[in-house]
Amino acid sequence: MTAKLIDGKAFAEGLRARVAGHVERLKTEHGITPGLAVVIVGHDPASQVYVTNKAKQTVEVGMASFKYELPEDTSEADVLALVHELNARPDVHGILVQNPLPPQIDPLKVIEAISPAKDVDCFTPDSVGRAVIGLPGPRSCTPLGCLMLLRDTLGSLSGLNAVIIGRSNLVGKPMAQLLLHENCTVTIAHSRTKDLPSVVRQADIVIAAVGRPNMVKADWLKPGATVIDVGINRVPAPDKGEGKTRLVGDVDFAAAKDVAGAITPVPGGVGPMTIACLLANTVTTASLINRLL
Numbered sequence: 635m636t637a638k639l640i641d642g643k644a645f646a647e648g649l650r651a652r653v654a655g656h657v658e659r660l661k662t663e664h665g666i667t668p669g670l671a672v673v674i675v676g677h678d679p680a681s682q683v684y685v686t687n688k689a690k691q692t693v694e695v696g697m698a699s700f701k702y703e704l705p706e707d708t709s710e711a712d713v714l715a716l717v718h719e720l721n722a723r724p725d726v727h728g729i730l731v732q733n734p735l736p737p738q739i740d741p742l743k744v745i746e747a748i749s750p751a752k753d754v755d756c757f758t759p760d761s762v763g764r765a766v767i768g769l770p771g772p773r774s775c776t777p778l779g780c781l782m783l784l785r786d787t788l789g790s791l792s793g794l795n796a797v798i799i800g801r802s803n804l805v806g807k808p809m810a811q812l813l814l815h816e817n818c819t820v821t822i823a824h825s826r827t828k829d830l831p832s833v834v835r836q837a838d839i840v841i842a843a844v845g846r847p848n849m850v851k852a853d854w855l856k857p858g859a860t861v862i863d864v865g866i867n868r869v870p871a872p873d874k875g876e877g878k879t880r881l882v883g884d885v886d887f888a889a890a891k892d893v894a895g896a897i898t899p900v901p902g903g904v905g906p907m908t909i910a911c912l913l914a915n916t917v918t919t920a921s922l923i924n925r926l927l
């Protein structure tokens with residue numbers, strides 16, 4: 635292994651401690667307890683784990699946590715009614731409706747219903763627009779976490795070539811905006827990109843966000859590149875026993891670690907940063923709602 639291992643777990647711990655400090659100041663100096671409401675519809679096992687972790691960490695940093703677990707057959711109208719109720723509540727500063735949603739609920743309608751002031755995911759058109767033109771507000775959690783790790787690893791990102799693999803609204807597109815604000819030269823590659831390996835080989839920074847286990851190969855990388863692996867893929871692990879699984883990223887870590895200059899592991903890289911950034915965003919929205927920023 636020649637690459638520096640980027641320890642997202644340790645960085646997220648430090649970030650949560652800083653968030654807890656902000657929460658304490660909001661409480662003691664302004665009488666505000668930031669509150670985060672998380673809504674989950676149905677029983678998707680991965681979502682349940684995420685939501686439980688979100689609620690636990692929200693309380694750990696001193697914020698109020700409001701968790702709504704709705705049955706799988708909840709109507710779209712009922713979810714929208716809950717969102718409107720949360721929009722109006724003064725003790726709620728952040729609203730997150732966990733994706734994926736059951737098929738009877740249009741996720742875009744839910745996004746449109748969330749008050750932009752409380753949009754800690756940075757999903758609403760208003761928050762996305764604010765992020766694009768550089769106005770204060772929350773930033774997309776996973777891309778923000780990636781950016782923090784990059785800055786911590788590389789210092790200034792100015793002038794670097796960044797290749798993002800994946801064009802989702804959740805990661806690829808907002809990641810590109812954040813990196814543009816850092817003065818990177820940004821390429822978004824996707825499933826129709828021609829000769830992906832040669833595009834990736836130009837990159838000083840590679841962000842892999844495709845959801846395909848071990849897709850990015852070591853010989854796609856420019857030696858010394860910084861590699862941020864957003865993928866969290868569960869794959870069979872027969873070596874651990876019958877029916878066992880393990881988490882792997884979108885990058886072939888075992889080989890890439892000998893070519894990259896720095897790389898995030900999976901698990902323990904980007905994953906822990908997402909919730910920490912969600913908590914940081916809730917401090918941001920609580921501060922903006924109360925005109926403290």
Ligand code: GUN
Nearest residue numbers: 730731732733734755775
């Ligand atoms: N499902 C997986 N990741 C996320 C996220 O960041 N926000 C929401 N709302 N749902 C998700």
